Amino acid sequence: MYSVLKTIHSYWAYLALLILVIAAVNALIGMSSKKAFVAKDLRLSLFGLIFANIQLLIGLVLYFVSPWFEQWSTLGMGDVMKDAQTRLYLLEHPFTNIIAIVLITMGWSMHKRQTQDAKKFSRIGIFYTLGLLLLLSRIPWDAWL
Template identity: 50%
Template sequence: MYEILVTSHSYLRWLVLMLGLATTISAIMGKTSKAQFSDGDRKLGLFFMISCHTQLLLGLVLYFVSPFGAKAFEMGMKEVMGNAFYRKIAVEHVFTMIIAIVLITVGHSKNKRETSDAKRFNNALIFFGLGLLLILAGIPWNKAV
């Protein structure tokens, strides 16, 4: 089960990153060209948010079944914080991703209520762009966990 989860979590990150990049580029292009916020723009943000939430669910399950997660629970917080690898996996990765997903969800929710196309592109750029940056910063690139 662990291998399936870690492989799924690792591959899904590429979908999340592609959708995040596409959403951010779409927001930049829409903002600079003063285009209409289309149904395609809305769906792109929605799919980005859904992929992030799916990734979060996989990651949370993985957190509790992973040998790294089990080891981190055994170690205790003081020891985890003193070990760069376990701090990254058990603390920094989790909290960075949760903050990113909250930003992405807030951006999507704000765009559902917004009526101005310019403000929708602005919301997408700010919230989805910041979320994408946090995701990029929080990925443990040297180790797929």
């Protein structure tokens, strides 16, 4: 169970990040070039939202079955915080990524309430980019690449 989830979480991350980059860049271009917000833009943003939320769900289950989780009882809160790697896996990566996906989901909901195309692009562009920057800041790059 653990290794299957870890593999899925690891490969899904490529897809989720790629789609989020495409959706954010597409929205930033749309925002600055005053284009109409068409079905392609809606689909790209929706795929970004769905892929990010699926990654979040896989991550939530992985968290509790991963050997990292046992470090809570082995080390205790103080030592988990002191060690950079356990802090990354048990606190920084999960919590930063949950905040990132909340931002992405907020961008999606806010764009739906806008009537002007430029505002739709700006809500997606700004919130997806912020979310992406947070995600990229707390990926365990050494273990992944």
